[in-house]
Amino acid sequence: MTTPNSIWVFIEQTDGKIADVSLELTGKARELADRLGGASGGAHEVVGLVMGHHVEALADEVIAHGADRVLLADHPELAIYRTLPYARVAIAEARARKPEIFLVGGTPNGRDFAPRVASALRCGLTADCTDLEIGDYTVKKEDKTYHDLLFQIRPAFGGNLIATIVNPKTRPQMATVREGVMRMPAAQPSRHGAVEKLVPRFEPDDFALEVLSRQMRHSTVNLKESRVVVSGGAGVASAEDFALLRDLANLLGGEVGASRAAVDAGMIGREHQVGQTGTTVRPRLYVAAGISGAIQHRAGMDQSSKIIAINTDPDAPMFQIAHYKIVGDVAEVLPLIIKTLRERSMDQRETE
Amino acid sequence: MTDQRPIHSVVLVKQVPDTHNITGEVMTKDGTMNRNALPAIFNPEDLNALEMALQIKGRLGGTVTVITMGPPKAAGVLREALFRGADRVILLTDRKFAGADTLATSYVLKCAVEKAGPFDLVFCGRQAIDGDTAQVGPQLAEKLGIPQITYAETFVEVSADQIVAERALDSGSEIVRCKLPCLLTVVGSANTPRPASVRRRIERKLAAAPAEFAAVRARWPEFASDEQLQDYLNAHDLNIAVWTADDIGASEDQVGLAGSPTQVHKINFVVLESTESKTVPATPEGIAAMIQELVHEYIVG
Numbered sequence A: 001m002t003t004p005n006s007i008w009v010f011i012e013q014t015d016g017k018i019a020d021v022s023l024e025l026t027g028k029a030r031e032l033a034d035r036l037g038g039a040s041g042g043a044h045e046v047v048g049l050v051m052g053h054h055v056e057a058l059a060d061e062v063i064a065h066g067a068d069r070v071l072l073a074d075h076p077e078l079a080i081y082r083t084l085p086y087a088r089v090a091i092a093e094a095r096a097r098k099p100e101i102f103l104v105g106g107t108p109n110g111r112d113f114a115p116r117v118a119s120a121l122r123c124g125l126t127a128d129c130t131d132l133e134i135g136d137y138t139v140k141k142e143d144k145t146y147h148d149l150l151f152q153i154r155p156a157f158g159g160n161l162i163a164t165i166v167n168p169k170t171r172p173q174m175a176t177v178r179e180g181v182m183r184m185p186a187a188q189p190s191r192h193g194a195v196e197k198l199v200p201r202f203e204p205d206d207f208a209l210e211v212l213s214r215q216m217r218h219s220t221v222n223l224k225e226s227r228v229v230v231s232g233g234a235g236v237a238s239a240e241d242f243a244l245l246r247d248l249a250n251l252l253g254g255e256v257g258a259s260r261a262a263v264d265a266g267m268i269g270r271e272h273q274v275g276q277t278g279t280t281v282r283p284r285l286y287v288a289a290g291i292s293g294a295i296q297h298r299a300g301m302d303q304s305s306k307i308i309a310i311n312t313d314p315d316a317p318m319f320q321i322a323h324y325k326i327v328g329d330v331a332e333v334l335p336l337i338i339k340t341l342r343e344r345s346m347d348q349r350e351t352e
Numbered sequence B: 001m002t003d004q005r006p007i008h009s010v011v012l013v014k015q016v017p018d019t020h021n022i023t024g025e026v027m028t029k030d031g032t033m034n035r036n037a038l039p040a041i042f043n044p045e046d047l048n049a050l051e052m053a054l055q056i057k058g059r060l061g062g063t064v065t066v067i068t069m070g071p072p073k074a075a076g077v078l079r080e081a082l083f084r085g086a087d088r089v090i091l092l093t094d095r096k097f098a099g100a101d102t103l104a105t106s107y108v109l110k111c112a113v114e115k116a117g118p119f120d121l122v123f124c125g126r127q128a129i130d131g132d133t134a135q136v137g138p139q140l141a142e143k144l145g146i147p148q149i150t151y152a153e154t155f156v157e158v159s160a161d162q163i164v165a166e167r168a169l170d171s172g173s174e175i176v177r178c179k180l181p182c183l184l185t186v187v188g189s190a191n192t193p194r195p196a197s198v199r200r201r202i203e204r205k206l207a208a209a210p211a212e213f214a215a216v217r218a219r220w221p222e223f224a225s226d227e228q229l230q231d232y233l234n235a236h237d238l239n240i241a242v243w244t245a246d247d248i249g250a251s252e253d254q255v256g257l258a259g260s261p262t263q264v265h266k267i268n269f270v271v272l273e274s275t276e277s278k279t280v281p282a283t284p285e286g287i288a289a290m291i292q293e294l295v296h297e298y299i300v301g
Helices: A020-040 A058-064 A083-097 A108-121 A239-252 A260-264 A330-351 B044-060 B072-084 B102-116 B136-144 B198-203 B210-219 B226-235 B284-296
Strands: A006-011 A045-052 A069-074 A101-105 A125-129 A131-139 A144-156 A161-166 A173-177 A194-197 A209-216 A228-232 A255-258 A285-289 A306-311 A324-327 B007-013 B015-017 B040-042 B062-069 B088-092 B121-125 B148-158 B162-169 B172-179 B182-186 B241-243 B263-269
Touching: A006 A020, A006 A058, A006 A083, A006 A108, A020 A045, A020 A058, A020 A101, A020 A131, A020 A173, A045 A058, A045 A083, A058 A069, A083 A108, A101 A108, A108 A125, A108 A173, A108 B102, A108 B136, A108 B148, A125 A144, A125 B102, A131 B263, A144 A173, A228 A239, A239 A255, A239 A285, A239 A330, A255 A260, A285 A330, A306 A330, A324 B284, A330 B284, B007 B044, B007 B072, B007 B102, B007 B136, B015 B072, B040 B044, B040 B072, B044 B062, B044 B072, B044 B121, B044 B148, B044 B182, B062 B072, B062 B102, B072 B088, B072 B198, B072 B210, B088 B102, B102 B136, B121 B136, B136 B148, B136 B182, B148 B172, B162 B182, B210 B226
Parallel strands: A006 A045, A006 A101, A045 A069, A069 A194, A101 A173, A125 A173, A228 A255, A228 A285, A285 A306, A306 A324, B007 B062, B007 B121, B062 B088, B088 B241, B121 B182, B148 B182
Antiparallel strands: A131 A144, A144 A161, A161 B263, A209 B172, B015 B040, B148 B162, B162 B172
């Protein structure tokens, strides 16, 4: 059967658990579908594409988060994510059903999967979007307006710009979307939807790659949920200075974050990276210590309620979004903050 | 692993503006960027990709061909590749390629890789720092009809018909075995790229593409004409081959702007502004006052 005007979401799951970003996108797709339905009058369907093995139970969760229909490919060869078998199913279904929009979470697997599918479908794909909207696009040269396109909004060119990308002529309009930027919708267990089982047809070449072993790192870092994030960048010169970040984070009940420069320099593990290629955070307090503030980093933290920036360079871009600007060396300023907080907590204890 | 043989690799590289070193000088007050203040560099993860290909060649023999698409000045990264040990370099340059998005780029690279000859492994950096899309590698693999290993960090072994590699993922790691030919995208943590060799730099300093002949002859006046220089480069294997859309048999509707389904609707310069911003002196009093405010607003407590 065909499902015209549908918005698809790739539901990524690992060991039977759906990635947060897939549910965030299901919620966003619901919003976009309602907006499109209201604009053109035609009903728009939200479709979750679930692949895996023994994953039937996930369909209800996807529907509860906003999907009207779940396409379910349940097969032993899909038990672990692998590019070719997953892409095979998605490409075949997209060719047959012609979705309008296809959204994929900007996870490592999502960013492995989406370009493979887009290349086969020869459709446009925008990477790592931070926002999605619906709007009209006029091409003066053609004297033509394309209505109700997906505006794919992302930071671009490493530097200070935000680009709105459209795919006027190809379908589906594909985008990967950064984790944590769309709000997670509340589950509505009473929602109803259709579940349609797919029968995957693989080719022998789809199994050219085997996963021999997997090692999941159970990260103790929970940047996304943390109310306070204390991050260091290139201006944190030594391991001792990085230890100061940990002290401060502990005092404030927060996590340690880092810019890409600090991660690349080997100061701290990649799971601590904040920014476009790391985690997007929205804490109540973000301390940027020795981080100049490239847009890739800012894009991952500029929604923080309060930002303290510490930098020796008074022109550091980070100062432009900071609420508190401290021009100085991290190695001197952090101990001051730590000392002040320690004294405060001791004062508190005395008065209690 | 039993049967080993020489491995022929193709490495796709890109010359990019050095967006990672954005300083106050590069950014202007209205939030635009002074692009001229950014030097053009070898995309960092492409150096990791080249290094992995060179290590495999070092172990098993074979060849390393390096290809880039870009303006004529992108020949700079190809020379860098020659200095590091590439056997052969190819510059894809044509006005028709301009304005390509990742899909059109992957199509051009596909045409070039196929024209360059039989290969076992194709390497790309995970992503380029000017776009951070990480799309071209997988898009190219699909167009070549070969499997892909993204986020490759280590190659465990390469044999006549397969490669075992470790992938670095946010959530952990994975060891995979894949039939050849296949494409790998390589992460920055994979290795430490070798520097250019001094010997090779001296031997191959004249390596040039035809568009650079005038500049080369200005520095080395002993070449009386372009033809003479060309003969010398041919004789010493120092040609930077230049291929156009016609050379690689690319169809016009799939390259450049015409072949790019994505279009830029608008660009907003980010004018950074915090709603209220205070300069805090780096003194005990200044810090104490700041913390007092944060406590008052229940940010800290």
